[in-house]
Amino acid sequence: MVLDMAIQPEHELHTRRKGRNKAVGLILGGFVVIVFAVSIVKLSKPQNEDFRAPNFSPVVGASE
Amino acid sequence: MSDATFTETRQYEAQFSDYVELLKPRVMRLVVFTAAVGMFVAPVSVHPVVAFASILCIAIGAGASGALNMWWDRDIDAIMTRTQGRPIPSGRVQPGEALAIGLGLSGFSVMMLALFANPLAAAWLAFTIFFYVVIYSIGLKRLTPQNIVIGGAAGAFPPLLGWVVATGSMSVEPLLLVALILLWTPPHFWALALWRNDDYQAAGIPMLPVMRGERVTRRYIFGYTLLLIPVALAPSFTQIGGSLYLAVSVVLNAVLLLGAVKLLKRQEADRDADKFLAEKRFFGFTILYLFLHFVMLLVEATLRSFDLMVGTLPVWF
Numbered sequence: 535m536v537l538d539m540a541i542q543p544e545h546e547l548h549t550r551r552k553g554r555n556k557a558v559g560l561i562l563g564g565f566v567v568i569v570f571a572v573s574i575v576k577l578s579k580p581q582n583e584d585f586r587a588p589n590f591s592p593v594v595g596a597s598e
Numbered sequence: 599m600s601d602a603t604f605t606e607t608r609q610y611e612a613q614f615s616d617y618v619e620l621l622k623p624r625v626m627r628l629v630v631f632t633a634a635v636g637m638f639v640a641p642v643s644v645h646p647v648v649a650f651a652s653i654l655c656i657a658i659g660a661g662a663s664g665a666l667n668m669w670w671d672r673d674i675d676a677i678m679t680r681t682q683g684r685p686i687p688s689g690r691v692q693p694g695e696a697l698a699i700g701l702g703l704s705g706f707s708v709m710m711l712a713l714f715a716n717p718l719a720a721a722w723l724a725f726t727i728f729f730y731v732v733i734y735s736i737g738l739k740r741l742t743p744q745n746i747v748i749g750g751a752a753g754a755f756p757p758l759l760g761w762v763v764a765t766g767s768m769s770v771e772p773l774l775l776v777a778l779i780l781l782w783t784p785p786h787f788w789a790l791a792l793w794r795n796d797d798y799q800a801a802g803i804p805m806l807p808v809m810r811g812e813r814v815t816r817r818y819i820f821g822y823t824l825l826l827i828p829v830a831l832a833p834s835f836t837q838i839g840g841s842l843y844l845a846v847s848v849v850l851n852a853v854l855l856l857g858a859v860k861l862l863k864r865q866e867a868d869r870d871a872d873k874f875l876a877e878k879r880f881f882g883f884t885i886l887y888l889f890l891h892f893v894m895l896l897v898e899a900t901l902r903s904f905d906l907m908v909g910t911l912p913v914w915f
């Protein structure tokens with residue numbers, strides 16, 4: 535009986551999981567893009583209460 | 599042992615599509631649609647990027663509860679022909695994986711919805727997941743023949759979630775949409791259960807036709823249809839409805855009522871003769887019924903945004 539236990543750089547397991555790993559990579563990339571896009575949208579609205587500085591006070595009479 | 603024998607004896611490696619299937623993509627589509635309608639008809643506009651991110655969170659939350667449902671129901675899923683091909687009973691995904699994915703995505707979706715939208719929307723999403731998994735799947739599904747009514751409540755929350763994402767508050771309009779889906783679910787699923795009776799019986803799920811018989815189920819379908827009709831018409835008299843919605847809803851409800859009456863009158867000989875054709879048609883129509891109600895709400899919202907309202911109705915609610 536011959537045991538083929540040599541460590542190969544590209545194991546068969548890697549090939550089998552390639553599709554799965556690519557999909558996970560794409561999802562993570564998409565998640566980063568979404569978080570970035572939502573951050574830009576929220577930060578571009580200075581009146582948004584979520585991102586108002588604790589010491590914020592609106593200037594009386596200031597135009598919108 | 600050679601490489602060849604090792605390859606033959608190894609277990610199936612789950613593919614990405616198997617994990618996607620675990621999230622019940624068909625249910626997710628319905629959730630996305632109803633949540634989007636709830637958000638779109640709300641009187642507060644949402645930035646498209648925030649709307650997209652929020653609907654994605656709601657869809658992932660729904661998918662996570664689907665994965666947890668599949669994890670819990672893996673024993674009965676293996677018995678019923680309709681569910682035997684699901685990822686866990688077919689051996690493609692391990693139960694532990696489904697549990698981990700379900701719990702992980704539940705927490706993730708709730709947390710991200712709180713950041714993207716508001717804490718109230720996140721709280722409702724958490725409650726929806728809890729309700730579907732713990733109250734319905736683990737608690738009452740196998741205990742009571744009214745399981746569909748309780749399960750329907752979990753499926754009814756998405757329009758409310760969409761509304762709360764937009765407004766940050768509750769109102770009567772989204773609650774009417776919740777009631778619409780809630781009361782629509784029993785006639786829809788009991789019509790299906792009438793011809794899937796053997797499946798549920800084999801799995802020991804106390805569906806109404808299994809526990810109380812076919813005749814009682816037909817009466818319940820008719821009764822819930824009567825309850826559904828006023829609730830489906832009511833949004834016409836809120837700020838999200840209008841005369842177009844009312845006109846379409848009257849026609850849809852008339853057809854639904856005729857279908858329910860037909861089911862009520864049918865005897866065992868009738869359904870044996872046409873192999874549940876009327877029940878299958880009724881089931882198919884209920885899908886169209888719900889879809890068109892939500893489409894009409896979208897139409898009304900679009901017309902309103904362009905000041906093109908056709909006729910005006912009093913706002914009672």
